[in-house]
Amino acid sequence: MEDKKLYKKIVDLIDDILRHPFSGIGKPEPLKHQLKGYWSRRINEEHRLVYKITET
Helix, strand or coil: CHHHHHHHHHHHHHHHHHHCCCCCCCCCEECCHHHCCCEEEECCCCCEEEECCCCC
16 A cells, blocks of 8 residues: 555656646755755655756
8 A cells, every 4th residue: 555655656746847847746855966956856754756857
């Protein structure tokens, strides 16, 4: 059951990132230092989704 919830949360985060890369659910935060240019969102208390937006 927990795996299904985690999967749904990740899918929801990715969907939200595609619509609103810098705002929305999961507490979007710009990363610093070596990861400057990347963003992260909280999946749960333990895990984060790290991503970078590029122009296509």
